[in-house]
Amino acid sequence: MPRAARRPLALAALALAVLASLPAPVTARHGPAAAHGPSRSGDLVTEDVVFDSGDRAVGGTVIAPAGGGTDLPALVLVAGSGEGVPREVYRPQAEAFARAGIVTLIYDKRGPDEGYSLFAASITDLADDAIAGVHLLEERPEVDPDRVGVHGHSEGGWTVIEAADRSPAVDFVIAANSSALPPERTQVWMNRMQLRHAGVSEPLRSRLGETLTRHIVAADMFRLHGHDPRPALERLERPFLGVAAALDRSTPPGETLRIYADALARGGHPHSALRVIDGAGHSMEPSDDGYVEAEADLDNLFRDLSPEYVRVVTEWVHGLSGVPAAGRADAPPEQDEDSQPLAPLAAHESPGVQLTAFAVLVVAFGGSLLVGAYSRLRGRPRLHPGRRTATALGLVGLAVPPLTIGYLGVIMISAGTTPGPVVAGHPLPWLALQLATLGATAAALSLGVRCYRARASFDTPAKIRLGSLLAGTAVLLPWAAYWGLFTV
Known part of the structure; x- marks a missing residue:
């Protein structure tokens, strides 16, 4: 594989490796209070x-x-x-x-x-x-x-x-x-305050702190929402x-x-x-x-x-034990920013659309890996040139969606207090996901061009594998844009 074609996938693999190496947020553990008499x-x-x-x-x-x-x-x-x-x-x-x-x-x-x-x-x-x-x-x-x-x-x-x-x-x-x-409006405000304190830039604070919460609310899974x-x-x-x-x-x-x-x-x-x-x-x-x-x-x-x-x-x-005095009201304190109501999900944000997109990504990228493994086991001609690029693209495409939702879940559960190290206004785990997505996109374009030139030598499994990868990438791009993986 040409050196230039390997660079996008190397960058994507490095980004995912950085993401995987970061420690999980620590959750406080509490035992029962010790019992004692009067x-x-x-x-x-x-x-x-x-x-x-x-x-x-x-x-x-x-x-x-x-x-x-x-x-x-x-x-x-x-x-x-x-x-x-x-x-x-x-x-x-x-x-x-x-x-x-x-x-x-x-x-x-x-x-x-x-x-x-x-x-x-x-x-x-x-x-x-x-x-x-x-x-x-x-x-x-x-x-x-x-x-x-x-x-x-x-x-x-x-x-x-x-x-x-x-x-x-x-x-x-x-x-x-x-x-x-x-509660949900309060939660999003806290998310934004904590992400702002961590140095996360706007508009990324909105993407990280609000989008998943809106989906949890729509699914009636946000505690005490409304x-x-x-x-x-x-x-x-x-x-x-x-x-x-x-x-x-x-x-x-x-x-x-x-x-x-x-x-x-x-x-x-x-x-x-x-x-x-x-x-x-x-x-x-x-x-x-x-x-x-x-x-x-x-x-x-x-x-x-x-x-x-x-x-x-x-x-x-x-x-309160005496004659009630007139109530006292201090002036409300200043806030760095006001809260905003959560917008309801639009049609393209509906659970059905999102789940369908997620399923397509899993089937497309996971299927490409299975077809590649089948071809190797049967000794059939492999997708060439670009078999290594195809394998790496399948792995990155399969990993990015669950890692993205998982990281957003960490932000929501921790109320924005554990975004990880922030580099140039971007939390390092999110930056790793962004680089992985960009690397996968570049690799898919390179793979498509090179495979088009060599298409005459492809057998049916190779064509299925290539089609799955390109279809998965076509869905990954708008999905990633919606969840903020292209937000700078």
Whole structure:
């Protein structure tokens, strides 16, 4: 094979080798929280509890001030997103609130075996768990049963608003770094923020952070997609505290507070308040820029809470015991960019079209490899010139589609925090896929020209193999363009 003809495939093979050598993103692993009985440690008393939510037995821990007393306010802490988030993740928050005189319940979140997974969840089930926690706290002797509320962080903000809408037992609601926008729109905004922080250029951020999400939503596989907290918030007639970190990069803080303000104006409690915590990120910890790094995990969250955040929450809760004061609304913080609604899939983007294209690519490139192997086994004349080019083209064409979807899946699942090293505005794994696609395209053109000149010497298997490769390339080009493999 001429040296010039080998260059495109060498480049494609090198690109795929670089892609395959990159480490997979690390996912935090969490074991169950260690069980322990009632205990006193310094200024706090902790007690492990089990309570029922429907047919689910929920494990939790109550943390209270060690000084005793009665008629204390109480909070149920509701976790953010994640499967089976253990209660210990939120212990630092619970201890901070308990030291300020608020009895606090933390509990283990649902997992895949209990209806919560990466692709599915029920906001009703999550809200019922929080409501069950409220009933537990109401029965405790140190708690004022008329001052038991719910506190939701991030995704938990949707849960606590729903819980208050479903049950009058919830006396007040706190949503911290939650989003007033639908989950899928919030997810895409976070993807874009993280990719921007990593140095990914526009318009590639849109391709990497949005396209696959739109397909997952259309397939009804995006967890809680379409959920809108605004109607329930508009109906809320109990005190509400919305807290937003000025540097939150996981939920859009400015847009959220503006939506909260509009919803509360339609029917909120006069003691409701909207507060901004300066110099803090999504976990309400001090931060210079608010961005979540790839190595961050749940075990290290909430270890260094912003004192201002703790003060704002605890003072507001204690203020509910007196005559309700007029609500306070801080100015919404600035955002680097606003979120955008997700466009519905066009006809050419439909699952049927995409699956058909994917199937054609597998059959065309995979079939060419099978025909080549058959010819070699039977000792028939091979596709010549260009048999090595044909083999390499088949391998690259077969590998690019699943690797492309797999990488986009990593971006979506990690919310853009693990794009890999970025070179000239392009993540290295994506750049490898782009170079592989360009190399395959150049190789297909070279193979077609050379084989056309030698067509008289081809037998039937050779013609089938060549036709499969060229047909696969003809489908690969628009498919790759749609998914952004030609986006610069």
